[in-house]
Amino acid sequence: MSHLVLEGLGKSYGTAVAVEGLDLSVARGEFISLLGPSGCGKTTTLQMIAGFVPVDRGRILLDGGDLGGVAPNKRGLGIVFQSYALFPHMTVAQNIAFGLEMRGIEKAEREKRTLEAMALVGLKGFEERYPRRMSGGQQQRVALARALVIRPSLLLLDEPLSNLDAKLREEMQGELRQIQRSIGTTTILVTHDQHEAMALSDRIVVMNKARVEQIGAPDAVYGAPDTAFVANFLGKTNVLTATGDGSGHVAIEALSVPLAGVPSGATRIAVRPERLGFAAEGAPGFSARITSRVFQGAHWLLTAESVAGPVTLIRHNNGTPVPEEGESVKLSFGPGDAALLAEGAGS
Amino acid sequence: MSPDASARTTPYWLTGPALAVFLALVIIPLGMTVLLAFYDWGQYKGIVAEFTLKNFREIFSDGYFLEVFLRTLRISVLVTLFAILIGVPEAYILNRMSPAWRGLCLLAILGPLLVSVVARTLGWALLLGSNGLVNRGLMALGLIGQPLEFMFTETGVVIALVHVLIPLMILAVWASLQRLDPQIENAALSLGASRLTIWRRVILPQIVPGILSGGVIVFALAASAFASPAIIGGRRLKVAATLAYDEFLNTLNWPLGAAVAVLLLAALMILTIGTNRLVERRYSQVFE
Numbered sequence: 108m109s110h111l112v113l114e115g116l117g118k119s120y121g122t123a124v125a126v127e128g129l130d131l132s133v134a135r136g137e138f139i140s141l142l143g144p145s146g147c148g149k150t151t152t153l154q155m156i157a158g159f160v161p162v163d164r165g166r167i168l169l170d171g172g173d174l175g176g177v178a179p180n181k182r183g184l185g186i187v188f189q190s191y192a193l194f195p196h197m198t199v200a201q202n203i204a205f206g207l208e209m210r211g212i213e214k215a216e217r218e219k220r221t222l223e224a225m226a227l228v229g230l231k232g233f234e235e236r237y238p239r240r241m242s243g244g245q246q247q248r249v250a251l252a253r254a255l256v257i258r259p260s261l262l263l264l265d266e267p268l269s270n271l272d273a274k275l276r277e278e279m280q281g282e283l284r285q286i287q288r289s290i291g292t293t294t295i296l297v298t299h300d301q302h303e304a305m306a307l308s309d310r311i312v313v314m315n316k317a318r319v320e321q322i323g324a325p326d327a328v329y330g331a332p333d334t335a336f337v338a339n340f341l342g343k344t345n346v347l348t349a350t351g352d353g354s355g356h357v358a359i360e361a362l363s364v365p366l367a368g369v370p371s372g373a374t375r376i377a378v379r380p381e382r383l384g385f386a387a388e389g390a391p392g393f394s395a396r397i398t399s400r401v402f403q404g405a406h407w408l409l410t411a412e413s414v415a416g417p418v419t420l421i422r423h424n425n426g427t428p429v430p431e432e433g434e435s436v437k438l439s440f441g442p443g444d445a446a447l448l449a450e451g452a453g454s
Numbered sequence: 455m456s457p458d459a460s461a462r463t464t465p466y467w468l469t470g471p472a473l474a475v476f477l478a479l480v481i482i483p484l485g486m487t488v489l490l491a492f493y494d495w496g497q498y499k500g501i502v503a504e505f506t507l508k509n510f511r512e513i514f515s516d517g518y519f520l521e522v523f524l525r526t527l528r529i530s531v532l533v534t535l536f537a538i539l540i541g542v543p544e545a546y547i548l549n550r551m552s553p554a555w556r557g558l559c560l561l562a563i564l565g566p567l568l569v570s571v572v573a574r575t576l577g578w579a580l581l582l583g584s585n586g587l588v589n590r591g592l593m594a595l596g597l598i599g600q601p602l603e604f605m606f607t608e609t610g611v612v613i614a615l616v617h618v619l620i621p622l623m624i625l626a627v628w629a630s631l632q633r634l635d636p637q638i639e640n641a642a643l644s645l646g647a648s649r650l651t652i653w654r655r656v657i658l659p660q661i662v663p664g665i666l667s668g669g670v671i672v673f674a675l676a677a678s679a680f681a682s683p684a685i686i687g688g689r690r691l692k693v694a695a696t697l698a699y700d701e702f703l704n705t706l707n708w709p710l711g712a713a714v715a716v717l718l719l720a721a722l723m724i725l726t727i728g729t730n731r732l733v734e735r736r737y738s739q740v741f742e
Binding site: 157159179180181182183184185186188189190191192193194195196205206209210253254257 | 635636637638640641642643644645646647648651655656659660
């Protein structure tokens with residue numbers, strides 16, 4: 108049985124639809140990311156699960172029970188807020204123990220579990236500090252410890268890393284993943300950062316304009332985006348205009364590559380910059396002219412104007428010569444490098 | 455002048471005019487009042503410029519002065535207490551309102567400050583008189599048989615002072631409420647706290663500095679209020695401010711009036727500085 112199930116979840120503010128028709132089923136211990144641009148409905152979804160925002164349509168089931176009539180302070184969920192929302196007038200230990208105190212857990216047990224939680228997030232020795240006297244990363248750990256110490260059935264993370272600088276964010280990502288694995292709490296992360304979502308999650312839910320665009324494992328969603336929006340939101344991609352031949356192949360000029368399910372006629376496909384390459388001497392390819400070439404150390408970033416549209420390429424700096432700006436080249440990609448995009452999807 | 459020297463002197467030149475005004479209008483008159491408090495006075499000789507503690511001795515030995523000062527203290531404490539009891543919830547509600555309603559309600563709250571003190575106090579006198587609207591309303595409802603005594607009582611003075619001073623309390627508390635993390639209530643809620651617990655354990659401790667600073671302002675203004683006690687309290691229900699006024703303008707015993715004023719000022723200064731110290735010591739750890 109799934110641990111958490113969202114069934115046709117929907118929310119409107121007046122005439123504006125914030126979330127529509129969200130179906131998701133989360134297994135116990137799974138790490139799920141809700142990924143999307145601001146205003147896509149991911150935070151509203153999280154707040155509906157938390158109970159801060161009433162559900163308009165559909166329902167939320169936790170361990171088979173409907174959360175509909177359950178007050179937010181009875182749901183027993185651990186939440187880490189974007190601003191951390193620590194209690195500034197309480198010490199770190201008091202902050203973390205607050206949830207235990209609300210559950211009427213006796214003092215000795217409370218202190219033991221508080222210390223355990225502090226050790227888990229690497230904050231030993233900070234018991235008597237006040238949050239304002241701590242760095243952003245440390246505050247983040249306090250918030251995480253405070254959410255985990257109550258042994259929540261579900262951990263909700265609302266853009267928890269967005270207030271940290273890039274280096275610290277990367278560090279915390281690794282640590283967050285490791286902590287989540289070690290305690291096995293089912294976790295839902297809201298983020299607009301594709302790297303964060305891909306690095307942390309078992310599955311990603313890509314959302315756009317109140318609707319789910321795609322659900323899947325990070326590498327699956329990255330490798331085979333269903334829509335142009337997903338292709339563009341998860342990393343850079345090239346959207347190419349190609350022709351389907353009606354027998355499972357897609358063609359651009361002389362290049363013909365097998366692609367399952369491709370309809371006949373003009374179609375749009377997505378090819379990642381790192382999968383797009385130069386055709387070998389005499390091999391079939393499609394024409395393009397290099398418009399710019401930027402050296403980035405480990406790789407070259409090239410842009411070109413091709414017959415199928417403007418493209419970006421990444422070539423690893425492995426010693427092979429890289430074409431000059433203005434040079435005409437033949438481009439190619441192999442089977443499995445292209446993804447078919449659904450028609451009519453946004454951007 | 456070298457750029458270095460001008461960088462040093464510029465701040466003094468820029469603050470000069472304000473400092474001069476401050477010195478001329480506040481420091482010098484205050485100093486003269488303090489000096490005056492130590493001068494001698496007699497019915498026939500008038501003010502005599504020689505140092506004496508006679509005025510202070512008179513204030514501390516005469517029960518009449520003690521009674522007035524105690525009344526001033528009582529009224530100020532009550533006004534501050536009611537301002538906190540009414541103002542804190544009001545500020546909290548105000549803070550949760552939608553911006554459009556908040557603007558409107560803020561205007562209503564600030565209303566008393568926009569009306570002339572005399573007009574406002576006379577308005578209260580009309581409402582609170584034994585034949586006033588409040589008494590007639592209560593009698594019509596059958597809640598009381600006899601008109602309540604509001605005029606010339608401390609109750610009336612407290613009501614009028616709470617009305618005019620409460621905006622200051624609300625603004626002070628509101629300012630500290632606005633510094634709260636908007637998610638903090640949700641955070642406490644998710645940890646299992648009830649609404650009441652959130653208020654007591656999370657919101658209230660964070661707005662204590664606002665309540666204290668609002669309290670100091672309200673207390674100081676209530677203790678030194680003149681017009682409301684003068685009109686509603688009348689000539690017999692004296693407070694420190696009306697007492698000083700009387701000594702100056704009726705008895706013409708300026709040094710004694712000055713001594714009353716100096717004592718009031720000293721008490722308020724001790725209170726203000728003391729509260730400030732308390733807030734700084736208690737909360738420097740917690741709040742930046």
